[in-house]
Amino acid sequence: MEWVLIKNLKNHSGQEVEVRGWLYNKRSSGKIIFLIVRDGSGLLQCVIAKKEQPELFQLVEGITQESSIIITGAVREEPRSPGGMEMQPKDIRIISIAENYPITLKEHGVDFLAERRHLWIRTPKQSALLRIRSTVEQACRDFLNRRDFVLADAPIITPAACEGTTTLFELDYHGEKAYLSQSGQLYNEAAAMALGRIYCFGPTFRAEKSKTRRHLMEFWMLEAEAAFFDFEDNMKLQEELIYYIIQSVLEKHATDLKILNRDVEKLQKISLPFPRLSYTQAVELLRQKGRQFEWGNDFGAPDETAISDNFDAPVFVHRFPTKIKAFYMKPDPSDPGVVLGADLLAPEGYGEIIGGGQRLDDLSLLEERIREHNLPGEAFAWYTDLRRYGTVPHSGFGLGIERTVAWLCGTEHVRETIPFPRTLYRLYP
RNA sequence: UCCUCGAUAGCUCAACGGUAGAGCAACCGGCUGUUAACCGGUAGGUUGUAGGUUCGAAUCCUACUCGAGGAGCCA
Structure with missing residues (x-):
């Protein structure tokens, strides 16, 4: 499986690839989960439906923000996805589950951020x-x-x-x-x-x-x-x-x-x-x-x-x-x-x-x-x-x-x- | 070095002399296309430190600590 940087995924549309990175954000609506993964070169949205992939769905529910993961799956163009590409993961390997991450997606002050x-x-x-x-x-x-x-x-x-x-x-x-x-x-x-x-x-x-x-x-x-x-x-x-x-x-x-x-x-x-x-x-x-x-x-x-x-x-x-x-x-x-x-x-x-x-x-x-x-x-x-x-x-x-x-x-x-x-x-x- | 401003829950803020509160994060539950998702619930505090005024201080006063913006100097 070829390891591809997120910024280069548009050259791999329709192919199965591997992405290595960290979980930036996770959004769930009960039976469907969206993962936003970052690898330093860009952001990739991954989508998992409970009905289609029950084991993977359960695994993903426990992955916290900034946990390190390796995901493999087919990528395709998807206008609703930030970055334009989306992956349907076939497999997700957890490298390390991150502790409660201090920097949220919300606003922070300069002092707090500078300290971190x-x-x-x-x-x-x-x-x-x-x-x-x-x-x-x-x-x-x-x-x-x-x-x-x-x-x-x-x-x-x-x-x-x-x-x-x-x-x-x-x-x-x-x-x-x-x-x-x-x-x-x-x-x-x-x-x-x-x-x-x-x-x-x-x-x-x-x-x-x-x-x-x-x-x-x-x-x-x-x-x-x-x-x-x-x-x-x-x-x-x-x-x-x-x-x-x-x-x-x-x-x-x-x-x-x-x-x-x-x-x-x-x-x-x-x-x-x-x-x-x-x-x-x-x-x-x-x-x-x-x-x-x-x-x-x-x-x-x-x-x-x-x-x-x-x-x-x-x-x-x-x-x-x-x-x-x-x-x-x-x-x-x-x-x-x-x-x-x-x-x-x-x-x-x-x-x-x-x-x-x-x-x-x-x-x-x-x-x-x-x-x-x-x-x-x-x-x-x-x-x-x-x-x-x-x-x-x-x-x-x-x-x-x-x-x-x-x-x-x-x-x-x-x-x-x-x-x-x-x-x-x-x-x- | 000088001037100005700030410090309250993990974070961002509210309460402006009379019982410290909200949103987010965390935790529990719900939701089949989310975009900082959303909805319900739980828990979370010696209000930067020390003193003072007051029946009563997060709130007013003094000092200190830490930080921010600016001036000067420079890139």
């Missing part, structure tokens, strides 16, 4: 989110690999802050202070000088006590870096990547997006190129909308939402004031008061999903910036070396995976876009 995240991920919406996350990650790799980018993983344990600004998680490295990485970027620059076009993809850590729906203590970031890419090349690469991710998700996840009630039209109508707005233009836009904003300040979350609300596609905001950006950003040669950096703001108020730009490639200016920002010169000696031995113009960016998935799925909170979120004040499970 290990079980919450079994529910349809959470599974759909995680499947889409997997596709987003795969699309990132596929896209960059096709563009001849080499995967060069950056370290997680680092000796010093990359940007010197944010609060980091400190750890004891055999008596020496070390920190969990908040960005692989500086290492990426070194790797790009070795391999040309590279990316890293892994978790990053921020110890700030951020407590919003857009923040996690541990989140995943795709960071790409390319030698000889200028600012414009960089933005073009980013928008093509995002476009590729959108198309991959639309193509592979029609069912999941439906489970999530996502308005897919909003994703379908996004086209290239993405709109571009300079920081100065963005400030003007905010003022037009009646918001108080002074040139030279950084945008807050409500400002970002106000800007992105003007566009259907993600929008680049570029050329920020040099003073509010990181030390490694390259000033615009035609206006040194601003840098060749850009943030990509997702539509519908999901905020910044990419930050990137052209890097400072001039040795003396970089050394000056390191001093200005009061960064320890010794710790950055290797980084300035990159400008000493064959420096080239180069650019890169970092894409926040959870925010991207939240936007694509139309989910309120990023904590649902990662299997086991690390949020402020919650380290369990």
